[in-house]
Amino acid sequence: MKKDALYRLQHTFGYDQFRGEQAEIIEHMTGGGDALVIMPTGGGKSLCYQIPALLRQGVAIIVSPLIALMQDQVSALQQLGIQAAFLNSTLTLDIARQVEDQMLANQLDLVYVAPERLKTERMLELLRRAEISLFAIDEAHCVSQWGHDFRTDYLKLSMLHEQFPQIPRIALTATADERTRNDVIQRLGLSNAKQFISGFDRPNIRYQIAPKQNPKQQLLNFLKNEHQGDAGIVYCLSRKKVEDVAQWLSQQGIETLPYHAGLLSDIRQRNQQRFLREEGIVIAATIAFGMGIDKPNVRFVAHLDLPKSIESYYQETGRAGRDGQPANAWMVYGLQDVITLRQFIESSEADDFHKRIERSRLDAMLGLCEITTCRRQVLLAYFGDSPTEPCGNCDTCLFPAETWDATEIAQKALSCVYRTDQRFGVNYLIDVLRGSENERIRRFGHSQISTYGIGKELQTAQWRSVFRQLISRGFLNVDLEGHGGLRLTEQCRPLLKGEQKIQLRKDIKQEKKTRSETRKSASFATSDEELLWKALRAERTRLAKEQNLPPYVIFHDATLMEMVAHRPASLDEFSRLSGVGESKLEKYGDAFLTVLIRYRDGADTQSDTANETLQLFRQRMDVEEIATRRGLKSDTIYRHLAQGLEQGSIELSEVVTLSDKEVNQIEDAITALPPDQQNALKPVYESFNEEYSYGVLSCVRAAWRYKSQQLLGENKSVV
Numbered sequence: 001m002k003k004d005a006l007y008r009l010q011h012t013f014g015y016d017q018f019r020g021e022q023a024e025i026i027e028h029m030t031g032g033g034d035a036l037v038i039m040p041t042g043g044g045k046s047l048c049y050q051i052p053a054l055l056r057q058g059v060a061i062i063v064s065p066l067i068a069l070m071q072d073q074v075s076a077l078q079q080l081g082i083q084a085a086f087l088n089s090t091l092t093l094d095i096a097r098q099v100e101d102q103m104l105a106n107q108l109d110l111v112y113v114a115p116e117r118l119k120t121e122r123m124l125e126l127l128r129r130a131e132i133s134l135f136a137i138d139e140a141h142c143v144s145q146w147g148h149d150f151r152t153d154y155l156k157l158s159m160l161h162e163q164f165p166q167i168p169r170i171a172l173t174a175t176a177d178e179r180t181r182n183d184v185i186q187r188l189g190l191s192n193a194k195q196f197i198s199g200f201d202r203p204n205i206r207y208q209i210a211p212k213q214n215p216k217q218q219l220l221n222f223l224k225n226e227h228q229g230d231a232g233i234v235y236c237l238s239r240k241k242v243e244d245v246a247q248w249l250s251q252q253g254i255e256t257l258p259y260h261a262g263l264l265s266d267i268r269q270r271n272q273q274r275f276l277r278e279e280g281i282v283i284a285a286t287i288a289f290g291m292g293i294d295k296p297n298v299r300f301v302a303h304l305d306l307p308k309s310i311e312s313y314y315q316e317t318g319r320a321g322r323d324g325q326p327a328n329a330w331m332v333y334g335l336q337d338v339i340t341l342r343q344f345i346e347s348s349e350a351d352d353f354h355k356r357i358e359r360s361r362l363d364a365m366l367g368l369c370e371i372t373t374c375r376r377q378v379l380l381a382y383f384g385d386s387p388t389e390p391c392g393n394c395d396t397c398l399f400p401a402e403t404w405d406a407t408e409i410a411q412k413a414l415s416c417v418y419r420t421d422q423r424f425g426v427n428y429l430i431d432v433l434r435g436s437e438n439e440r441i442r443r444f445g446h447s448q449i450s451t452y453g454i455g456k457e458l459q460t461a462q463w464r465s466v467f468r469q470l471i472s473r474g475f476l477n478v479d480l481e482g483h484g485g486l487r488l489t490e491q492c493r494p495l496l497k498g499e500q501k502i503q504l505r506k507d508i509k510q511e512k513k514t515r516s517e518t519r520k521s522a523s524f525a526t527s528d529e530e531l532l533w534k535a536l537r538a539e540r541t542r543l544a545k546e547q548n549l550p551p552y553v554i555f556h557d558a559t560l561m562e563m564v565a566h567r568p569a570s571l572d573e574f575s576r577l578s579g580v581g582e583s584k585l586e587k588y589g590d591a592f593l594t595v596l597i598r599y600r601d602g603a604d605t606q607s608d609t610a611n612e613t614l615q616l617f618r619q620r621m622d623v624e625e626i627a628t629r630r631g632l633k634s635d636t637i638y639r640h641l642a643q644g645l646e647q648g649s650i651e652l653s654e655v656v657t658l659s660d661k662e663v664n665q666i667e668d669a670i671t672a673l674p675p676d677q678q679n680a681l682k683p684v685y686e687s688f689n690e691e692y693s694y695g696v697l698s699c700v701r702a703a704w705r706y707k708s709q710q711l712l713g714e715n716k717s718v719v
């Protein structure tokens, strides 16, 4: 059975070997077991049900909430030669009937179904009549109210277990903390299912979190320095900001499309399609965008606003670098983010219990922002992994943050909150601390209190950084009324009493970091390779457009990069590239080979054309005749012939009409050059007052080289 799975992997999907726990999961599912799979994005989750679907008798039902993406998912499978279809509300009745008939006739391997459709009597009836190989519940975290994408339709999925107890089920998600995980198990009736929980790490993603200064400009610098021409996502909290950022970036020459729930659905759909189908599009979006987006070459995810929890942050940043190539998760955040999100929670309608959960989630998120040690360690610890070593691929590892003893400053700030009766916001408190004179301070009589003017040593921006960190770390709360007034928490006591010291982070000034080496997924050693890469991408786009498919459905970037690196020259060699299975070999092998042959590296092309010249030369044509015949300059023809001379396959006297004396003079001029400069003919050309063309000179040099080689060989054999 395992061999069958491996056979499918290699021949249908075109990959050499399974990754992580894939093989075990597939074996378990193929054998009829239930499974819960938690695997990071890009870890190859879908293979875990796709291969069992091919190996088991009957049709697999894949439950997915992503109606807009079903077409692409199905197209991707069809490209591999797999019989797949989908059933959702976008289909006409006729087409839906057709799919149903195919299901009953056992002509399909996989059918994607929206959860709301699954509970209809018509669908249930169909499921009872068809032969079902397995149920896969994708994005399974949607069943949990703890999760961030709760969908009521998912709750109904427990009926699969009740009505079809004999059919194996697999539930999959990329993100679920322990609470969500337990919820998924309970609500889907998976308590007897085998659990496969992979590590959460996405080592190719570099995490960077910086304090907000001039966010749009910071973003622009980041994109210009590290992501020119790359596809990526910029997350913002509000629709208005999405529009604003999309417009601004576009004006700066970075094509950016907006996406949020307030846009007309066909505009939304069109922007999403363009992001998927074109290269190098940036999308500015609210969190409405992204679930199920499986564009593999998203090179960055940027956050201009703070997500509400680490789960959201991880999920959103996880959309970068699904192809395993280097990618950036970049974020800026500031004092106002902290206050807004705190207020958001306090003023929400939720009950105390839920508020408490929300608060603890936000605290964890803020902790991640303020941490001065490895971010990945914190991130993974949140999901229950505990890496022992710092990662070396986050900003705090790469550019360690400095800290300072802020005990006294923190005491001043907290005292000032207390002395002003715990009802003022940050700006006012800073004014009091810095001893500003304004009407409000006079009116409240705060120029008379002991903390007035005791904080002149810090600039306003520095004070904001202090307050941000004090709020983030739970020393201060934001008021319930939503005015942004700050209150002390219990946690302040030891600090105010001098029993505790506090270290704060020194906010780095406007980043002046040099380009990081994540710069490009595809950075090539030579311009030759770059040209080939572009040509291959263009071919992929052409083929994708023809069929109205996203380019990555044809081949991933990684496969194109392998083409550049390995330069396959035959279908057999092409078939060995990762990501090339039988169906794609047949469909696209020729098209890409044609491009590869056209761009065969410079040397090959050079020698082909030189060979042609040599052949004509052997047919007794002279240089001028060959030049005319081939439409090339005579100098070029001389250079071609020089190759023959250097190999000793022709004689110098056949090529040029020079006296022995002239040849000797030229040879002397060449040998007079230092050995490392004998490739440069310019000094020789000039020393003879341009009497001999470069072509002629290169022929003399080639013949001389051949002669020297021969002499060297003779001397060697004498010794």
Ligand SMILES: [Zn+2]
Pocket: 373, 374, 375, 376, 377, 390, 391, 392, 393, 394, 395, 396, 397
């Ligand atoms: Zn790190």
